[in-house]
Amino acid sequence: MIKGSIVALVTPMDPDGGLNESALRKLVEFHIEAGTDAIVAVGTTGESATLTHDEHHQVIRWVVDQSRGRVPVIAGTGSNATREAIELTRKAADLGADACLLLTPYYNKPTQEGLYRHYKAVAEAVAIPQILYNVPGRTACDLHPETVARLAAIDNIVGIKEASPDPVARTRELQRLCPDFPRYSGDDHAARQICLDGGAGVISVTANVAPRLMREMVVAALAGDAKMAASVDAKLAALHRTLFLESNPIPVKWALHAMGLIPHGIRLPLTWLSERYHPEVRSALIEAGVL
Template identity: 65%
Template sequence: MFQGSMVALVTPMDQDGNIDELSLRNLIDYHVDNQTDAIVAVGTTGESATLNHDEHCRVIRIAVEQAAGRIPVIAGTGSNSTDEAIEYTNCAKKVGADACLLVTPYYNKPTQEGLYQHYKKIAEAVNIPQLLYNVPGRTACDMLPATVKRLAEINNIIGIKEAVGEITRIRELLELANDHFAIYSGDDATALQLILLGGKGTISVTANVAPQAMHDMCHLALSGNRDEAEAINQNLMSLHQNLFVEANPIPVKWALNKMGLIPEGIRLPLTILSEQYHEIVTQAIQDQHVN
């Protein structure tokens, strides 16, 4: 079972929006050096929505190659088409990903039964560990705990990334956790609280910019060192908040560019961070002593 700080990795691009393979490989080495606990490739932060099928599989393959067993790779393989999600998940398995992360189908608003059948079909089609991902603020689709409970009974569905960020929801999901099924945060601002309540870690945007601090915070929390974990988390709070002043991954890609880790490229319809937010994101980076 995965635990700790799992980075929702950006996909580096040049100014024309082409994938920058060298920067991607260097980023993975950066995370290994800074003790990130797992790489999550081609999720929302990795701009999965604008990568074509070949690019999607290529980024996963590069991540697996560069990680080279030093760090687990979880591949984002979700789609609002069940058949397409199966294709992406098959691709991830073939190139050697350790697990897959599948976002709830977006835009088409399935019922709870539709969600259950969607994930059940993918799990039965591809024998690889799979994580559910619920982020209704982006998908207009909320997978309820009762549906999660049904899916948790499927052997290769091993956990959920929950991004609702509400403690009531977190408590409901934690009642489902066991040695087979884990709860992970998808909301940086409440990740510490989830871990202290019994979650196993977080899939984090902040970890792109402050990987060592996120690793330390998560592992202190997992070991029960609340005070030390809270002190680190307080120091990270400006990043938790200000990396979302515009739609993710706009601010985090801008921050990583200013840190000299990636080019400034991002794909339309996303654009480079608006000038009015430059100072606030710069200050958040400087406050954490990560530049």
Template identity: 60%
Template sequence: MIQGSIVALVTPMTENGAVDELSLKKLIEFHIEQGTDALVAVGTTGESATLDEDEHCALIKLMVDCVAGRIPVIAGTGANCTREAISLTKKAKLAGADACLLVTPYYNKPTQEGLFLHYQAIAAAVDIPQILYNVPGRTACDLLPETVARLAKVPNIVGVKEATGILERVKLIRDLTSDDFAIYTGDDASSMEFCLLGGNGSITVTGNVAPKQVHDMLFAAMRGDRELAEAIDAPLRGLHSNLFIQSNPIPVKWAVAEMGLINKGIRLPLTWLTEDCHDAVRNAMRQAGVSLS
């Protein structure tokens, strides 16, 4: 089971919006040095919504090649079309990804039975570990714990990213599934409590900016060491909040650029962080002990 700090990596871009491969390689080395446990390629934070399919697949392959087996690479391959999700998942497997992360179909609002059949079809079509991804705030679709429990029995489905921030779901999903089914949070603000309650880690945005601290905090929480986890998490709380001061990944890309790890680049319809938010993010970075360039 992949556990701990699973960083939903930003996709470095040039000012004209082209994918910046050199910065991506530098970013990957930074995370491996800092103790990040796994990386997510082209998730929401990686701007999957504005990459075309060729770019999407090329980015997964580039990350797999750069990581070279040192930590797991989880490829974002979700779509609101089941056929498209199957195609992306097949290509991620060919690229060498260790697992795939599949967001619930967005906008078209399937029923719980539709969600079950969607994920069942992908799992049957592609023999690769698959992680369900529930984020109703973005998708207008809630994958309920009872449906997760049904899907946990499907071969190839190995875990869920539960990004509702509802802590009660940790115990609920755990009681409905086996101990080897991974339960991750996608909500940085509650990630410590989530792991103290039995979660297996966080697919994190904050980990882009403070990777070592997030890794250390999550493992302390998973060991049940509340005192240490709270001590590490306290300076991170400003990041947990202010990295969402505008739509993700706008603030986190700005923060990583302030660290000198990437250039200033983002794709429309997203825009660069507005100046009135700079101090809030910068102060949160300083509070967390993050070095600015």
């Protein structure tokens, strides 16, 4: 089982929107050196929604190649079409990903039975370990705990990233229904409590800019050291908030650019961070000691 601080990696882009391989490879090294436990490539934070399939595969290929087995690579392969999710998951497995992260089918609002069949079909089609991803604020689709408990019985469905409106309450309900099923926080502000409650870790936006602190906090929480976890998390609290002042990954890409780690690039319909938020995000970076 993959545990700890897992970064939901941004996809570096040039000002014209083209992928920047060099910056991506440098980010992978940045995270390995900082102790990040695993890397998610082409998730929501990686702007998967605006990448072509060829670009999607290319980013996974680069991250797998650069990581060289030093940390697990989890590929985002979700889709609102089951056949497409199977194709993306199969390709990620072929490219050497260690696991896949599949968000709930967005926009078409399937029933709970439809969600069960969707995930079951992908799991049966591709043997790679698969992590469910529930983020109803993005998808208009909520994967209910009872459905998760059904899916937990499938061998290669190995966990869930939970980002519902109250992720702490939801993961506690999941713990009651399927206590041995790994639960990852999908919200940075909830990560400490979910880890203290017995979760497996966090799939984090904040870890993009403060990987050492994020891992330090998660390690303490997983060990049950609530005092230490709270102390470290206090340094990250402003980042947890300001990195969502506009839609993710707008603020985090601005922050990484301010840190000199990526170029000034993002794809429409997302835009560069509004100028009025620059001082607030910069202050949070300084508070966390990364700028």
